[in-house]
Amino acid sequence: MSIWEYANPVKFLRLSERVLPALWVISFACLAIGLIWGFFFTPDDFRQGSTVKIIYLHVPSALMAINAWFMMLVASLIWLIRRHHVSALAAKAAAPVGIAMTLIALITGAVWGQPMWGTWWVWDPRLTSFLILFLFYIGYVALWSAVDDPDSAADLTSMLCIVGSVFAVLSRYAVNFWNQGLHQGASLSLDKETNVANVFYHPLLFSIAGFVCLFLALVLYRTGTEIRRRRMRALMAREVRHA
Amino acid sequence: MPDLGKYAAEVLSAYGATCVVLCVLVAATLWQGRKVRAELAQVEKNQDGKGAQDG
Amino acid sequence: MMLRVKDLTVARGGLPVLAGVSFSVDAGQAVMLRGPNGSGKTTLLRTIARLQDPVAGQIECDPDQVAYAAHSDGLKSMLSARENLRFWADVYGGGDVEAALEAFELSRLAERMAAHLSAGQRRRLGLARLLVVKRPIWILDEPTVSLDEASVALFANGVKAHLATGGLALIATHLDLGFAAERFDVSAYRATAEAVGLGASDEAFL
């Protein structure tokens, strides 16, 4: 049994029906644990004060904003190479989730930056990159909604996703070059000691797990919605054609 | 409620905004999902009915 | 030189419209595609011209031998008739523009901007393009729309000359063109609701 079995919409729906309830529960549990622990039971940072609590929102959402795009890129490649409809629809389903994550990362980043940098917005390379990512997401969603035929919409958005990825990486370098930033380095890496102290690290892990599961749950559910929408379209087209 | 010190407004607004965005996203997702499910069920019912009449 | 189509299934908007189409056209032969509106003639022609992919089946013809002419003529209204033809002649590598203009009685209008030509004249100019591209396989979609009788006769002569030099033509049309041609009615191949397993893209959802 290969993973491609689930490229069949019916099988995919059956699987997602089985997985989804557990996924919702896990994601909300992880989010609750991570955020409550982080919000109520962690000390303030000696330098950043209580704003350090924003880390439990900012870091996971920023992570998912990028991962969502990466997932869309992989799904687009699978569609272009193997032409599995579920893959294309999953990419479509992930885009609005990615937009929400990017939006959260931008808002929390700006709110965090306000006391630290003394201004709501600075054209810091990381913030700027996320803004550009946001534009890419919007263009991607707009293109999906502008093309009527679902297959050519999938084709075109997949190409946009691939070319956009290249330019997003280019933009990242360009932006770095353009303004050496105020932003601190990545908050989370494998050697946690150098970055975030333990007290902050553990709730952060829960929060990240929560965001990951929430993303998966949302994408699975939304993909199911897209599959049903597509099935409805196919049924109606058949009815018209053979009336 | 922990003491958030002088940054209370920032921290709370960050949590509030995130909550709003996530709730809107989840609500929209579920609402769309329900709607499409219902519509699809309707279409399937119609076609089955017609199929029965034809044959 | 021949065009052979075997078991071809073509789809429009994700649903198969024609299934199991097989025919062949030999050198010197013309075939008329018949069928009511929406029966899939245009889709079939576009598939044979490699503008879209077949759902299933084979098309045996060299795409470099095909000249395709659609509903719209691809004329630039800001170019004169001669310039329009000259462009396509250059793209396809040579071809006698003046002879083509002559054949469709457009020499007198050669300097006119395409914008100032009547619908029928534009159509004739679009067909004159076929003469300058020098391709043996003509795939024509409703070539006689908006042509008067005299112009249809011109077109028929053009096709006859083409066939006489070993070319072949596949023409979707409702008109009788006044030369011997085999008829091929596509409505016999209409894809039915039960025709699943053909691989059209909507099928996965039905």
Added chain:
Amino acid sequence: MRALLLRDLILAIRAGGGFGLGLAFFLIVVVLVPFSVGPAPELLSRIAAGALWLGALLACLLSLDRILALDWEDGTLDLLATSPLPLEAALAIKALAHWLTTALPLVVAAPLFGVLLNLPAPGFFWLTVSLLVGTPALSIIGAFGAALTVGLKRGGLLLSLLVVPLYVPTLIFGAEVARRGAEGLDATGPLAMLGGITAGTIALMPFASAAVLRMALK
């Protein structure tokens, strides 16, 4: 290929819009800058390089849908796709024609408009160089966007939305070259990056555009 280039150039000239509109739009943007930020010469000379780049980019953006939209409407694209000319080459040529008719006049006009914005003296050379090196990338990326939106209703607005994020690296490096040049700093670093972007897009984008156009014509 030469035939296609010539045809596109002739069409741009006869239709009249080609040279004039983009240039006029560029002028308008440049005129609007002092109205929006104030007439102080020091401020203007500081932002001149960036404002000129932005104006050129917007003027370029404005005319992108002309690359393919007209050929789509009259069926030329279908015929081109079945012609012996590879679609990759056709798109590259069309981007070149767009560059010649739209971007090149902008490059020529930019130093003149620089006077209006009080561009510092060393900036003129670097502005022209950066535009000359950078604008081909704008045209060829624009052709990709035009291929994505060909045949869509509301295509024009969507085209801008899709293309603008793709223009970011080019704008950053191009404006950086012009800015550094205007301030008398060494501008060769960003110029090399800009040249790299242009060379890369010229080499690769026609393939992506042609793939997209084939999908769109189906």
